[in-house]
Amino acid sequence: MSKKPFYITTPIYYPSGDPHIGHCYTTVACDSIARYKRMQGYDVMFLTGTDEHGLKIEQKAAEQGVTPKEYVDVIVDKFKNLWKYMNISYDRYIRTTDDYHVEAVQKIFKALYDKGYIYKGEYSGKYCTPCESFWTDSQLDENGCCPECHRPVKFAKEEAYFFKMSPFAERIEKLLLETDYLRPKTRAVELVNNFIKPGLEDLCVSRTSFTWGVPVTFDEKHVVYVWIDALSNYITALGYENSAHSDFEKYWPADVHMVAKDIMRFHAIIWPAMLMALDLPLPKHLAVHGYITMQSKGGENVKMSKSLGNVVDPFILGERYGCDSIRYHILREMALGADSLFSNEIMINRINSDLANGFGNLVSRTVAMADKYFGGTLPSERESADIDEEFKSVILGLRPAVDGFVDETKIKQALETIFEGVSRANKYIDETEPWKLGKDEAMKPRLASVLYNLLEAIRITSALLAPFMPTILPKVWEQIGASAADVEYDKLDKFGVLPENVTVHKGEILFPRIDVDKEIDELNAILTKNMAEAKAKLSSEEKGEATAEPITLAPEIIIDDFAKVEIRVAKVIACEKVKKSDKLLCLQLDDGMGGRQVVSGIAQYYEPEDLIGKKLQLIANLKPVKLRGVDSNGMICAADTPDGVKVIFVDDSIPVGSKIR
Numbered sequence: 039m040s041k042k043p044f045y046i047t048t049p050i051y052y053p054s055g056d057p058h059i060g061h062c063y064t065t066v067a068c069d070s071i072a073r074y075k076r077m078q079g080y081d082v083m084f085l086t087g088t089d090e091h092g093l094k095i096e097q098k099a100a101e102q103g104v105t106p107k108e109y110v111d112v113i114v115d116k117f118k119n120l121w122k123y124m125n126i127s128y129d130r131y132i133r134t135t136d137d138y139h140v141e142a143v144q145k146i147f148k149a150l151y152d153k154g155y156i157y158k159g160e161y162s163g164k165y166c167t168p169c170e171s172f173w174t175d176s177q178l179d180e181n182g183c184c185p186e187c188h189r190p191v192k193f194a195k196e197e198a199y200f201f202k203m204s205p206f207a208e209r210i211e212k213l214l215l216e217t218d219y220l221r222p223k224t225r226a227v228e229l230v231n232n233f234i235k236p237g238l239e240d241l242c243v244s245r246t247s248f249t250w251g252v253p254v255t256f257d258e259k260h261v262v263y264v265w266i267d268a269l270s271n272y273i274t275a276l277g278y279e280n281s282a283h284s285d286f287e288k289y290w291p292a293d294v295h296m297v298a299k300d301i302m303r304f305h306a307i308i309w310p311a312m313l314m315a316l317d318l319p320l321p322k323h324l325a326v327h328g329y330i331t332m333q334s335k336g337g338e339n340v341k342m343s344k345s346l347g348n349v350v351d352p353f354i355l356g357e358r359y360g361c362d363s364i365r366y367h368i369l370r371e372m373a374l375g376a377d378s379l380f381s382n383e384i385m386i387n388r389i390n391s392d393l394a395n396g397f398g399n400l401v402s403r404t405v406a407m408a409d410k411y412f413g414g415t416l417p418s419e420r421e422s423a424d425i426d427e428e429f430k431s432v433i434l435g436l437r438p439a440v441d442g443f444v445d446e447t448k449i450k451q452a453l454e455t456i457f458e459g460v461s462r463a464n465k466y467i468d469e470t471e472p473w474k475l476g477k478d479e480a481m482k483p484r485l486a487s488v489l490y491n492l493l494e495a496i497r498i499t500s501a502l503l504a505p506f507m508p509t510i511l512p513k514v515w516e517q518i519g520a521s522a523a524d525v526e527y528d529k530l531d532k533f534g535v536l537p538e539n540v541t542v543h544k545g546e547i548l549f550p551r552i553d554v555d556k557e558i559d560e561l562n563a564i565l566t567k568n569m570a571e572a573k574a575k576l577s578s579e580e581k582g583e584a585t586a587e588p589i590t591l592a593p594e595i596i597i598d599d600f601a602k603v604e605i606r607v608a609k610v611i612a613c614e615k616v617k618k619s620d621k622l623l624c625l626q627l628d629d630g631m632g633g634r635q636v637v638s639g640i641a642q643y644y645e646p647e648d649l650i651g652k653k654l655q656l657i658a659n660l661k662p663v664k665l666r667g668v669d670s671n672g673m674i675c676a677a678d679t680p681d682g683v684k685v686i687f688v689d690d691s692i693p694v695g696s697k698i699r
Contacts, residue, residue, distance in 0.1 A: 041081035045289040046072050049297045049305075050087040050132060050271050053095070053113035059352045059364070059380070061117075062124060063330055063372060066365050067449055068296050069126045073505035074444050077527045083289045085275050086121070087132035088114050089268040091261070094167055096250035106250045107135060123353060124361050125508050130283075132275040134252075134267055138282035142274035143252045143267050146316065147243075151256070155202050155315045158257075161242045165194040169300075172242045177232075179621065180639045180665065181676070181683065186300050188642075188683050196246050199260060203238040206311040210234060213310055213320065220306055221325045221447055222375035225299070228620060229306050241265075241308060269309045273318070291319040294447060299375075302326045325447040328377035330368065354564060355385075358557075362507035363389050363549065369506055370453045382561040386552050397460050397499070398549035403467060404492040405517050408542045411476045415541040416490055421483035425469060426491055430533050432462045433495045437530045440502050449506070456502050463495040493518050493540060494533050501525035510548060517545045604659035605675065605698040606630070607688050613646035619666050625649065625674070629656060630695020637670035640683050653688040655698055 048064045065086055072084035090110040099109035114133065121128065132139060150156045164173045166184035172194075179185045211234050213219050214226040244260040245251065251261030270278075276290055277283035297305050305324050313320055355364050367385050370392070372378035408414060436459045443452035466488075475485035497520050504511040504525070515525055519540040529535045608627040616622035621639045623646060636656065655675035662671045676683045 041079055043083065043289050044072075044075045044080040045083045045085070045276075045292045046075075046294045047084075047272055047292055047296070048086040049295075049301060050089040050134065050268055051117060052089050052092075053110045053117065059330060059355065059368065061120070062352055062364075063327060063368050063378075064296050064298060065121060065126055065128075066124060067327070067369060067447075068294070069124075069128070070365075070369060070449060070506045071294065071444055071447065072129075073127060073508060077501075077505060078441075079527065081288075082129065083276075083285065084127065084129045085132060085272070086126070086128045087130075087271060087275070088117060088134070089264065089271075090114070090133055090135045091251040091267055092264045093245070093248045093250070096248050099250075110135065120352065123356060124365065127508075130275055132271050134271060136282075138280040139271060139274045140252050142279035143262055143270050144255045145279040146270050146274075146312075147252075147262055147266065148255060150201065150312070150315055151199070153315060155205075156199050156243060157202070159198060159200050160195065161198040161200075162195045163193070164191040166191045174239055176236060180637075180673070181678070183678060183683075185621070188639075188678065190678060194247070197260075198242045198246070198263075199244040199254070199257075200240040201243045201266070201311070201315075202240055203308075203311055204240070206314050207234050207238045209314060210238075210307055210310050214306060219320070219322070219324055221323060224375065225302060225306070225326055227618065229303065231618065233303060233307055238307070238311075265304050265308055266312070269304065269312060272309075272321075292321040294323050294325055295321050296325040296327065296447065299326050299328055323447065325374060327372060327374055330372070330380050331377050359389060359552075360510065362510045363393060366393065366453070366507055369449050371450070373450050374448055382558045383554070386554050386557055389549065390551055390554070392457055392460075393549040394551040396457060396464065397503075398547065400460055400463050400467075400492070401496055401500075401514055401517060401548060404489060404496060405542045405544055407472050407476070408489050408493070409544050411472075411482070411485060412489075414543065415539055416486050416493075417482070418538045419483045420487040420490070420538075421481075422487055423470075423484065425466075426487065429462065429466050429491060429495075433459050433498050434531055434533060436498060436502060437527075453503075453506060456499055459495065459499045463492055463499070466492065466495075490536070490538075490540070491533075493536055493542070497524060497536060498530050501527075501530050513545060513548060517543055519543065602659075603657060606656050606658040607653055607692050607694055607696040607698065608634075608656040608658075608674075609653045609694050610649045610651065613649045615641055615646060616666050616668055622666055622668070623649070624668055627656060627672075628694050629658060629672075630693070631658075634658075634671045635669055636672045636674055637665040637668050638674050638676075640676065640685060643683055644685065649685070652685075653690055653692065653694070655686055655688060 046068050048068050051061060068084060068086070072082050076082050088110065090106075095106050095110060099106040102109060118131070147156065161172065164175065164178060165171070166173065166187065166189065168189060169184055169186050171184065171186065173184060173191060177185055178191065179188055181188070182191070183189055184191050211230055214230055220226045243263040243266045244254055245263060246259050249261060251264070252267050254260040254262060272292060272295065273286060273290060274280060275283065276286040278286045278290075295305055310320055352364060367388050368378070370388060371380075371384065408416060436455060439455045440452045443449070443455060470488045472485055472488050475481040475488065496514065496518050500511050500514045518536070519542050520536060523529075524535050606629055608629040610625050611628050611633075612626035614624055616624050616637060619641070621641050622637050623641045623644065625636050625638060627634050627636055657673045657675065660672050662669060664670070675686045677686055
């Protein structure tokens with residue numbers, strides 16, 4: 039009987055720097071789902087890779103005096119080493135520089151052109167080099183910057199080909215709002231309101247200002263724009279329009295694409311439009327997750343960034359705690375669609391509470407008692423009690439619950455469910471008190487039943503955990519006397535699989551408890567050292583990456599021009615998020631003139647409560663506008679930094695209403 043195919047993909051990663059733990063979530067999450075589906079008996083295709091074309095790569099390679107291909111080869115090796123270290127079981131790795139992919143992209147571009155969906159024109163508008171994205175004026179943030187990274191954009195004007203988006207607007211809106219394609223569904227309204235309702239604008243899909251890309255076959259001064267190139271990987275990797283592979287019919291459409299929220303628009307709008315134009319089936323699901331963030335000195339949560347020096351090296355963490363612990367931590371902390379705050383304290387406490395005190399303690403206690411009271415081999419004579427049936431029902435309910443969460447790409451909830459079983463098993467120990475049973479020879483049959491039930495609970499919970507923590511679980515099975523056949527998926531809804539006279543084998547402590555204070559001091563020292571080194575060694579290349587473009591000043595003005603701008607000190611007395619917007623905060627200000635309301639696009643960088651009571655600089659004589667239907671009377675002053683917008687706060691001793699000059 040043939041296995042049912044299952045196709046899951048990560049985005050292909052842009053190799054602009056060394057990989058860090060912020061890169062790991064998508065790949066570890068997809069790997070866990072792929073392993074779970076293999077355990078269920080599916081024929082899995084798990085794809086990942088690297089997106090290697092674009093202006094930024096060309097610029098970085100030139101700065102280092104190497105070819106673009108030489109530049110990306112080095113970083114791709116680092117990504118592959120990280121995936122090997124994190125025990126990532128991908129089935130196929132695609133690079134957009136692979137010959138077969140280049141061939142297929144050229145055919146896709148030509149097919150879209152022949153169908154009338156691509157036409158030649160002239161691009162004149164705003165372009166963000168770090169994001170490789172074009173934006174209309176209406177899509178820029180309130181500071182006129184890129185709405186994704188909030189860094190400056192530049193004006194670009196060049197001959198280009200365009201992809202018609204408007205023919206697909208209605209179908210895409212229905213896809214987002216009326217199906218379960220997008221997960222979580224809350225993202226759908228945001229996309230529709232921001233990009234579809236205002237009118238889908240045609241997409242620039244070629245460039246002439248650089249050469250590092252896939253040449254357009256019928257107009258070779260053009261190279262294919264990165265998103266047409268990159269998005270096509272999901273089908274070219276299966277053999278679409280090339281002869282390198284031949285399993286497109288088998289695996290397409292994809293069961294799950296998983297991406298971070300910063301590239302959600304491309305996968306939720308542009309990619310479906312491309313597939314519709316090619317008359318190809320759409321993927322079944324797009325799962326969108328947040329960022330792994332860290333807390334800055336100012337108290338706000340910020341995305342991990344090389345330019346900030348706050349990246350965490352997964353190799354260092356893996357050496358200290360094992361890659362399974364790191365995999366578990368990042369998967370357990372992030373709910374689908376939300377950001378996940380990373381800190382040394384959170385990580386160590388999670389390892390101690392769940393893995394050391396919870397699961398590891400359950401295994402070691404059970405094996406130790408079986409060894410102490412029965413010499414390691416349980417007797418066949420048993421005695422059951424009413425409590426056993428309730429305990430078994432909880433453990434046997436785990437598999438269907440975890441199945442459902444994996445199908446919904448809710449990995450955090452899947453792990454929480456498994457650990458509810460672990461907690462129930464530890465509670466079962468407290469309820470049955472095996473140490474008391476062991477003192478009475480007549481109670482040994484009852485003790486044997488208790489320990490056997492615990493070993494079965496460990497068998498089931500550990501097998502369900504194996505896709506998420508694939509390295510260490512075989513050691514558990516060895517300790518509890520389970521064979522490979524005992525932990526197969528079809529036996530995880532049954533009790534009584536282990537032999538009646540199962541023999542356990544005491545082994546090493548699986549998850550040693552960590553001295554929190556000592557470990558945090560050591561990790562903070564490493565992080566501080568890394569940040570100092572990052573600042574000391576910040577190259578001109580990295581500076582270029584951080585600021586996107588060399589600093590250029592606007593045309594000179596005279597003092598009379600500046601005098602027209604009225605900047606006053608104001609204090610935030612209330613603040614809340616603007617409804618139906620992820621980016622806008624509505625601030626109520628005491629400006630010394632009766633008060634006013636200002637809307638600012640800083641919701642990604644500040645929680646409302648972080649601003650209340652702070653004094654800031656207000657441009658007080660700016661013409662009022664409406665943002666998302668909310669009145670805004672002025673603008674607060676902020677700085678564009680490598681990692682987004684930072685509000686410029688004022689010394690608290692300066693009275694509100696004071697004029698800044």
